[in-house]
Amino acid sequence: MRSSAKEALLSNAATLFSRSGYNAVSLRDVAKAAGVNVGSLTYHFGSKANLLREIYTRHTLPMNARRLELLGEARRIKDPDERLMAILRAYVVPAFVSSSGGDGGGAEFTRMRAVLSAEGNPDAQAIIADAFDETSRTFIEALGECVPGAPLESLVWRSQFLLGGLYYALINPERVTRLSNGAVDGDDREAAVRHLVEATYASFRSLSGTSPQRSEPLTVSTPPIQENQT
Amino acid sequence: MRSSAKEALLSNAATLFSRSGYNAVSLRDVAKAAGVNVGSLTYHFGSKANLLREIYTRHTLPMNARRLELLGEARRIKDPDERLMAILRAYVVPAFVSSSGGDGGGAEFTRMRAVLSAEGNPDAQAIIADAFDETSRTFIEALGECVPGAPLESLVWRSQFLLGGLYYALINPERVTRLSNGAVDGDDREAAVRHLVEATYASFRSLSGTSPQRSEPLTVSTPPIQENQT
DNA sequence: AACTGATTTGTACAAGTGTACAAATCATGA
């Protein structure tokens, strides 16, 4: 193992950032969590902003690659409703999966994105923007093909709500548990994915002006979530 | 005007918090924005956490009152579909309205809630939780009555996504503009409300196992958003 | 064993943080 120390730093920092945001986590917090001196951080990363940047580049590419791979599979589905469902899963699942290691995105990284996007930190803002827009646009296009005639405006807003729902499910899962008086487990990520995909499916489906609505409520078939390494 | 200085401080602080979160905003930032010395803040509020608390109590009650008032009106609607739509509007509109003054909630306050909930700051966390749960539970119950037979789990998750979409629309409106290459204006709050309500309507509607789906896509009638003072 | 380059440590620094408090200022009623 070459630079496993650097890996450990990246991993620890990502965890802390995803939990408390960028501003509230000091380099000393990161160092302490990794059992290492502060100086190591400046040595390896130069600056705090650059540490964040490295976390990003570590996760962004694999995650989007996985998404696009699943999107490719989904696009081959003929039936527009099933395709719609598959496309939504392709977008959501890689963001929710609890990945082991720095590979395919994962819930922690997505949570970090969510928190950072809310903080509006200039350092973070710049790093985030361009990394995901292209992928999102590709998905919006694919979604649009499932609901012919739907106006772009509706597609974009709904994709915004999808991401918002995704983020908030990861940021505030306790709320689900609390509101249901413990009857629903907010930390159940499989359930979160299932419901998010179902709800978004219905919201996109309703945009289809031409095809008639299906009468029986369509429930998602739920194979256990798991990522295959690409 | 009695304590207009304190009002100005609260207002300025809310603006800054809603823009950059709690951690990133220092008391000196707040003081500078209000054109006032730092000491005034400790004098009026005692501590930073307490300043936040006062902002919260200032907005929470009127906003929830307005929501519940609109909910009361909505509940009198017989047709479950129209009622569903009205209930959703009752939840969303008061949170989106750009309120003038410290009256009925408003977009800035909601944005602040969104940012703070993401930051996970302990001070903030404690202040937020109980203030809104009760109202949310009331809404979930009302929503459930519009889609008989829908499982609680689905209702709760969908309400979570609703709030997530609401938050993210306020936190990151530029993304909407960007993803659409400028074709859609993310800062158009009326449009945001309309689309959010439409999308959520469809997602709840699909839960109704008994009643048949309506075939023509239902679009929201959109009177211009405006709050009447209670 | 001795040299070399990479890494880790310890420590320092300037800047900024929330909070505290005496002094100055203001507004108001007697």
Place this chain on the structure above:
DNA sequence: TCATGATTTGTACACTTGTACAAATCAGTT
């Protein structure tokens, strides 16, 4: 006019922040 209480100011404090850098330690090659 003056006394009183509320507000505002200025300044100080202990502490944390990101960053910088010399010294110590480690790993690998000769």
